[in-house]
Amino acid sequence: MCAAFVLRAIDSIRNDGRVCFILPVSLFSASTSQEFVKELCSHFQIETIINFGDIRKLLFDEAKQPTLVMVGSKISDKKKRLPESFEYWVPKADISLSFGRLALHGTDRHTLSASAISYDNSILTTLFWGNESDLGLITRLKVEGTLNDLFENNGDWRTAKGFHRHDASQKPVSSKALREMHFLDAKRFSLNGPVLDSLSLEKFPEDIKTVARLPQTLLEMFEGPRIVFTDGLTSEREIRAAYSSKSFSFTSSIGVISSKKKHDDLLRFIAVFLHSDIVRYFIVMTAYQVNFERERISLQDIKNLPFINPVRHRNPQEAKRIIKQIADFTREIEKSHHLEQEHIYNAWKPEAERCLSAYFGLSRNEVARIKEVVEYILPSMQPSTYSALHTPLQKRPNQDEIESYGRELVNELSEWRRVLRGKGEFALSHIAGAQGDYGQLGIAHININTKDNDSKESISEQDSILAVLDFLKNKKVLPLDINDNFYLIADYVIRHNNSLYLIKPLVRRLWLRGEAYQDARRIVNFIQGRPN
Amino acid sequence: LSSLSTNSPDEWAQAFPFDEARRASEFLVQIWAEMSLAKPDVFSRNKREPQLTEILCHYVRSFSSSRGRLTGLWTNEDVEVHVDEDTNEIVHRIKKDITYFSNRNNFRLVLIFEFKKLKNSSASRKAYAEDDGMLRFVQGRYGPDEPVVAMVGLVVDDRAACVSALRNYLNETATIKMLNTLPCPMGNYIRDPSATFPMCADFDTEHARTIPSGTSATNVNMAHFFLTFN
16 A cells, blocks of 8 residues: 555655655665566666664654654656665664654664665665674575575475464365374473473364375474474574474474484584574574564574575585584483573573684684664663663663773774785773763874874863863754754764764663674775765 | 864874775775685686676675775765766766765765676777777766776686786787877886776876866776786
8 A cells, every 4th residue: 555655655746756665664775676676667766765664663652663754855867867876774762762763873874875776775774783794694604505505406395384274275084194293382381591491392283183285294393303393483483493303293383394314413513503692693684573573483594594404505514514514412401401592592592602703713703793773782782661771782881881882893994904905003992971061071182103102181171072062062063963852972083183082872782793893884984075 | 173283294194104095905905805715606707797706895895994994985886976067868877886085075086996707808808908898988977087997807717918918918909009008207008016096006098088178077096906816
């Protein structure tokens, strides 16, 4: 309906006429909307998309539908066109929301080419919480392969859903073949880490006398080594997936990945992988529904997860060793007492994460980025009430986090300089906090090519920076009042001789390692004479 | 905010020299080399040009900032429309293969990459040079404001043979006349090695545009790249 309304607008406005739509986020971001987005980009020159997905539970009193605003103009056939780009704004649930103000930080703004979303609209989901570095990491991982590649290229692997209880188009068949085996109820699906808690299994329900259909191929999915999963996530946004080789049936609320016994190690490895930080990171960065709608994961989402087939791994021997190590540990979990299994798994999980990082060839920086997304961003997504706004991302960063940010900023600046074939050495002098009418700000002081004794800023220099901040505040650009209750909280770069001062609010979300990447890019843009 | 004061030489500017056109070109060539090796079934000589440029643009765009450290944008199949100002009718509409651009503030860069599959055949060389290839730059139907453009040959047959035959063709008198090719000070029409993108282009050619007088017609410098399949 919305799509039709948008397309109808093409006929209702003049060439170059401007439009503004309030639309469901799904119309732009869902994978099923790709064709529509392509069509839309051929008719409208998009100027701005503001995605309010993170505040969907707070934006309107009643409506929970994630919303976005699109502003654009009808493309004139006869007007000379420049390559098209647009602003993508992704405001987050921020403390200021409880004061009735919506704040947009510099890090919440991206510039995209129209052809990027015409080709692949998933970039709108990735850049919601992620940045261009995340986009690069996700693409690199997917180039190596996906779970779907593993399943499709080898007849040993099968995916399916359990049996349907009813199907109006078919004559029901007896459930007799299932009554001798156990049954797994999706509502009682209980995990001990990556292996199925055998106490979850129960007698086949007596009230299910018939099922829609029961072909042999489906019966085979109830036996042998396999991974079962529900479409709902755990409260920690982990996939509810577990390995088991016991015989049991289940309804279509549960999906299954099965393979031959010779792939038992790999199945166990995949079960652990599905619980990993890499997968949780990937879900945040790519799964449209988890980001903006009901938190469910489909079989297709699982198939799209990056995965390296061990036979195509750069180091097959090492891949085999890691897979066996992880598989053996899942066997130890299975052998242990039911009440100890969860504890044993949690104690072992860091080692599993290290093994998985090695398997996927993740760098130290990539591992750190994945960890911060899982630790801070994931629990902060879509707060449901105003009282829940004080998420981990909204807290003040601690000293370790600030220092980690500072080191990463210098590393990133150095990497830009290396690739740009520039010269010079950077040093982070210090990061200070400043409290004033403008709120609490952090000021990162970066020098280039200075000796230690040159890098200390003088009292007068500190005063000058604070004076500039006061000036900005008086000019009402700190923050910038865009509209009655919409503020742009820009990050400022101020230069004095060889010193750069990067100034931004002192909240954790702006001092993550991922932000160091964004800030380095911002500094390069500033030096090269262009705004971010 | 502009800088409060600067020293000379500007050490921050030396740290981040601005050289995006060169780096964008080299990056595109690098990603083609990597991806055609990693995904030969996707970057296959059997695929059509639009399919190849679309997927190449996707990968270039995805890695552009994180690996290429480029701050501009990539676009694929951007439409360029030309209108007759007297009749207000559309004269032609051309889709550009891949464009790298940055149009922010005091800075404008548009670098068009025009892709052509190149076989070792006369028909293929004509397609590269004539109406749907180099000639449309020369006639101002395509990128009329750009001083530098890139022709990218996707070499289907033996690279050395294809490129050698193309050079010979571009050096023929009739071709020089058709493309208004300008000689370098040494008198050569093929400028080898490339001065525009020395790290990734095989050679350059320069052409006088044949746009009607009164427009901002200038010469156009074409850098010629040749990419191979795995």
